[in-house]
Amino acid sequence: MRRPVPDPIRPGEESVWDYPRPPRAEPERERITIRLGGVLIADTVNAIRVLETSHPPVYYLPIASFVDGALIPAEGSSFCEFKGEAAYFDVHGGERVVPGAAWTYPRPARGFESLSGRVAVYAGDMDACTVGDEQVTPQPGRFYGGWITSRIRGPFKGAPGSMGW
Template sequence: CVRARREGRRERERERERERMEGLKRVAPGAGQESVWDYPRPPRLEPEKDRVRILFNNVTIADTHKAFRVLETSHPPVYYIPPKDIKMEYVKPAPGSSFCEWKGRASYWSVDVNGKRADKVGWSYEQPTASFMPLAHHIAFYCGAMDACYVGNEKAQPQPGNFYGGWITSKVVGPFKGEPGTLGW
């Protein structure tokens, strides 16, 4: 009886998920593309092969060939940049913190370039979990809060939803968490 109730509950959960996904169809990746639905959960950390750059108020505040990217199911990649490749005179600690079950406690960063300011637009893990130790002190930035973010020569677009920090390029296909209808994912 308990097993039957449990199976019934699982089937109802699967049905609700199918209803949420209605209208949101997985996009098949083309040549040279990745589907965010093939990314793992828990997320995976890997070095980024391409150059990563960020511009804010017409100033390049970050430029690196040594970024890491974090790949998680349903999310476009999040890029973490080593502090030595960030113009830290423009990036300052911001109050507050949050906790990620995979990476640990995050600290926030604000950007101020020649009088243009954006608060809590970056985050880092000073003491990440063992699996994400290479990210220590690297900073990720919200693409939508910057003037431009580039992976290689391609200008990235922000992940929808004003909460998540992924960068969308032509190399990744969705649908992406944060789009309308994805709240329950």
């Protein structure tokens, strides 16, 4: 399958097609918030974002930025060829529980040590996730966990027909 044509970018925007593969982890200093069940369950200005070709950024927040009881270890694991083995959490907020909606790399692979002690969530399962003052749109599909803001341009992997990119 051919690589899609990247969307045009304007000043201040990023194209996911300029992101590297293997991915890169970098600090994110904008305020990141997550709401579930009508309550704020996470808030930080100390996130790490992972950038990978064709994917919007995935944000990893310090576990300590989640309120007590928001993350409960869940069954199951998965493996990323770059980051290593992931473990999952059920996410609790207000009266809501979303099974397996967050993940972490307990022993991240070499080059991704900055993800240790951090958690990412599927934005589409939450009430709202923000980067700065902007509510994000979740990356299409359930396999990936990227967060799309107005500054990020695609097209994005995860949409129907994109698995071969």
